[in-house]
Amino acid sequence: MTGIFATAPGKIILFGEHAVVYGYPAIAVPVNQVRAKVLILPIPANKPDEVYIEAPDIHLNSHLNQLAFKDPLRIVIEEVQNILRLSYLPPMRIRITSTIPVAAGLGSGAAVSVALARALANYLGHPLPDETICQIAFRAEHSYHGTPSGIDNTVITYNQPLFFQKGKPYELLGVEKPFFIVIGNTGIASPTGEVVAEVRKNREQNPEKYNALFEKIGQIVLYARKLIEHGNVVDLGSMLTENHCLLKEMGVSCKELDILVETAIHAGAYGAKLSGGGKGGNMIALASSEKLPQITQALRDAGATTVITTEIR
Ligand code: MEV
Known part of the structure; x- marks a missing residue:
């Protein structure tokens, strides 16, 4: 064989x-x-x-x-x-x-x-x-x-x-207009399990705050889906940044992620956020194709260990 x-x-x-x-x-x-x-x-x-x-x-x-x-x-x-x-x-x-x-x-x-x-x-x-x-x-x-x-x-x-959505059949997304995501790594290893456990503990101590944050994030997701399906890339970028602010309030961001988010936006991204468990790992930014080189360079200058771009279609 x-x-x-x-x-x-x-x-x-x-x-x-x-x-x-x-x-x-x-x-x-x-x-x-x-x-x-x-x-x-x-x-x-x-x-x-x-x-x-x-x-x-x-x-x-x-x-x-x-x-x-x-x-x-x-x-x-x-x-x-x-x-x-x-x-x-x-x-x-x-x-x-x-x-x-x-x-x-x-x-x-x-x-x-x-x-x-x-x-x-x-x-x-x-x-x-x-x-x-x-x-x-x-x-x-x-x-x-x-x-x-x-x-x-x-x-x-x-x-x-x-x-x-957990417990429901997944749905394929119809991407009306392809868009670019720049992914910048803080270089900080952060096992998802540890951050998920921390969020769980914090939620047990402060259910109102955490449930309200989850609820707001859920609303952003529904709106973002419509924006993706209608090809509104500029507003989609703003939603990324809003989602990041809520994750920050949740306590799962860190200085290095916030710096990369601000750097990407300053370099011309439509919006940016941490992605995944947080407290390290990667930041993602949504950008037009013309802005990709300058965002990539700015992220590298700000300390990103690797920067890759992916097209979503
Ligand atoms: C991990 O990629 C995303 C988390 O929401 C954990 C999970 O969904 O299992 C942080």
């Missing part, structure tokens, strides 16, 4: 992070410039369940059984095995690489889960439908953080801009 390869994109949340965990809607889009990749190769071994995993980016080189039971990679592999009702796995080496920065709000964990589930199912000769791949990745998301909304695994599995 020859090797099998699968890949999955990164993602950004355009509107609605954190509120989406509490059942409010959100809008997310895939980012195909950064990707997780999984290659599975047969190995000469005469025992079953000789499964080795290597992920050089995180210095992992391990037998499957040496991974913790709650390790997301192990969860994905065992889920695929259970769904396919296989009592053992054939000997194989699984190689995982990714260009998606970790703990940066770009969905690195969900992308690895989606690519791994796809590659493994294909390797075993039973490709699984997207719906099943999405569910497998969602189970793995639980081990990254206890209460995922499911938006990351969904947008990454379907690789399309979408409107998402």
Whole structure:
């Protein structure tokens, strides 16, 4: 048997992070410039369940059984095995690489889960439908953080801009007029689970404040959806900045993110916000194509470690 390869994109949340965990809607889009990749190769071994995993980016080189039971990679592999009702796995080496920065709000964990589930199912000769791949990745998301909304695994599995609300079928977004998003990384790693847990604790202590913030974010998401569907890019930019102000009030921004947001707007973006869990990770800015070079340069000068541009269509 020859090797099998699968890949999955990164993602950004355009509107609605954190509120989406509490059942409010959100809008997310895939980012195909950064990707997780999984290659599975047969190995000469005469025992079953000789499964080795290597992920050089995180210095992992391990037998499957040496991974913790709650390790997301192990969860994905065992889920695929259970769904396919296989009592053992054939000997194989699984190689995982990714260009998606970790703990940066770009969905690195969900992308690895989606690519791994796809590659493994294909390797075993039973490709699984997207719906099943999405569910497998969602189970793995639980081990990254206890209460995922499911938006990351969904947008990454379907690789399309979408409107998402927990517990409801996702809806594909009709983008009337393509637009550009500049993504600037603060370089600060911030695991989503920790920020989500902090928001939960703060909400328990101050439910009125947090519920009001989620409600306002939910309204922005509904309005933003209309703007995307009608091609009103300028007002969409203002909504990004409004969403950022609410996330700031929620306590999930940080000095470095605020500086990148202000820098992007000052350099000509229609609007900007943090994206994902916050407290580090990435900032996104909406801009016309003419302004992209100057915004990119300004973000680099302000300390962004990487800047990429993606077109949403
Ligand atoms: C993570 O990309 C977005 C959050 O809303 C968490 C989640 O939805 O699971 C912060």
